[in-house]
Amino acid sequence: MENRIWEIIAASIHGEELSQEEISTLQVWLDENKQNRDEYARLQIFYAENKGSLTDNINVQRAWEDNYARRKAGKMIRLRRKIVRWGYAAVVTLVIGVGVLLLTEKDDEQAVKVEFVESQIVPGxxxxxxxxxxxxxxxxxxxxxxxxxxxxxxxxxxxxxxxxxxxxxxxxxxxxxxxxxxxxxxxxxxxxxxxxxxxxxxxxxxxxxxxxxxxxxxxxxxxxxxxxxxxxxxxxxxxxxxxxxxxxxxxxxxxxxxxxxxxxxxxxxxxxxxxxxxxxxxxxxxxxxxxxxxxxxxxxxxxxxxxxxxTSWKDGYYAFDKQPLGEIMRTLERWYDIHVVFADSVAGKLRFSGRLKRYEDIDNLLTMIKLTNDVDFEIAERVIIVRTNKNRK
CATH class of the missing domain: 2.60.120.1440 (Jelly Rolls)
Known part of the structure; x- marks a missing residue:
């Protein structure tokens, strides 16, 4: 139910048409307490101000579609709308303080599992x-x-x-x-x-x-x-x-x-x-x-x-174009004052493109990278362990 409500919230804020059942589910959630209503309003404002950077710079939809296409190419059209919703639901969870977002595979469907991890790592x-x-x-x-x-x-x-x-x-x-x-x-x-x-x-x-x-x-x-x-x-x-x-x-x-x-x-x-x-x-x-x-x-x-x-670092963001993850993480090491350990040699050679806000919480940045489903991150104090996702194909 928890993942389902975030999916509905994401679809609503993104402007998608909701079914009557979804409208009712959302209304029940909003009526539960004032905190939910305030959260929904805050998400609407955040999405309006940041939708370009949230979805265009590291394309959530494309990441989900590419990942699923590698496994279930024949079912892409039927599941396209659902995958897009999951992508936006993942973005919404970033706003409400989720520490680490894990993308997992279960039988014939993609599932989003959210773990709340309190990180003490803040930007420079x-x-x-x-x-x-x-x-x-x-x-x-x-x-x-x-x-x-x-x-x-x-x-x-x-x-x-x-x-x-x-x-x-x-x-x-x-x-x-x-x-x-x-x-x-x-x-x-x-x-x-x-x-x-x-x-x-x-x-x-x-x-x-x-x-x-x-x-x-x-x-x-x-x-x-x-x-x-x-x-x-x-x-x-x-x-x-x-x-x-x-x-x-x-x-x-x-x-x-x-x-x-x-x-x-x-x-x-x-x-x-x-x-x-x-x-x-x-x-x-x-x-x-x-x-x-x-x-x-x-x-x-x-x-x-x-x-x-x-030069983008001086203007408040990082821009990458097919840059090895090893180089990206070395950049983040200096800015966030952390230590990065690669558990295997493959992870550091994976290449990523996109634009990340320099003053973002590191949890959000790692989650954006994680949406590709190529790597996993583990945070322990000020040490980040990077390893290749075992489900990567």
């Missing part, structure tokens, strides 16, 4: 620590304006750190550096003294000088960041990341040091940049190109890419 949020050249540490959880010992002005408002260098001492040549550290499960935005904006992803560190030099603006990166560089023709902007130098005058690009820093991806959105690896090889990128620098490899691989797949 703005958090960072600024370590000044003097050794002072500022926890950026609190907003306000600070003046450091070197007279630098630091304004932290709305999760954006604005840095203004102090007065440069006459004859001073040695550069001193501040360090902005973003932990796992964190993100932050930084505005440098030259007006350059930097979005820093989880598990990232950025070292930048107390004051830029006269000939260049050089900073040091570990992790991933998106740069919108202020134009200064006389002072090129240089990002150094694990043996790779990326030079720009005024442009937008994303840099990610992946595979433990053994691979650096530079993705250009606007303008142009010059990439030089530690072997001395170099290339000039134009918009929608990506440079792949691998440790120990002499050359640089340049390829055309959909930049949105590599």
């Amino acid at each position: 949020s703005p958090k960072a620590v600024l370590t000044l050249a003097s050794g002072e540490e500022l926890d950026l959880q609190e907003e306000g304006q600070f003046v450091s010992k070197d007279s630098s002005r630091i304004r932290n408002v709305g999760n954006v750190l604005e840095y203004e260098a102090g007065v440069k001492k006459h004859g001073e040549k040695k550069l001193e550096y501040n360090t902005l550290t973003i932990p796992r499960g964190g993100e932050y935005q930084l505005k440098l003294e030259d007006g350059t904006n930097v979005w820093l992803n989880a598990e990232t560190e950025l070292r930048f000088p107390v004051a830029f030099g006269d000939s260049e603006r050089r900073i040091f990166l570990k992790g991933e960041a998106y740069f919108d560089v202020a134009k200064e023709a006389e002072r090129p902007f240089v990002v150094c990341v694990t043996g790779v130098d990326v030079t720009a005058l005024g442009t937008e690009f994303n840099i990610a040091a992946v595979q433990g820093g053994d691979e650096v991806l530079t993705t250009l959105v606007n303008g142009s940049v010059r990439v030089v690896n530690e072997e001395g090889a170099d290339c000039i990128l134009t918009p929608a190109e990506q440079a792949v620098c691998k440790k120990g490899v002499v050359g640089i691989e340049v390829q055309k890419v959909n930049t949105n797949l590599y």
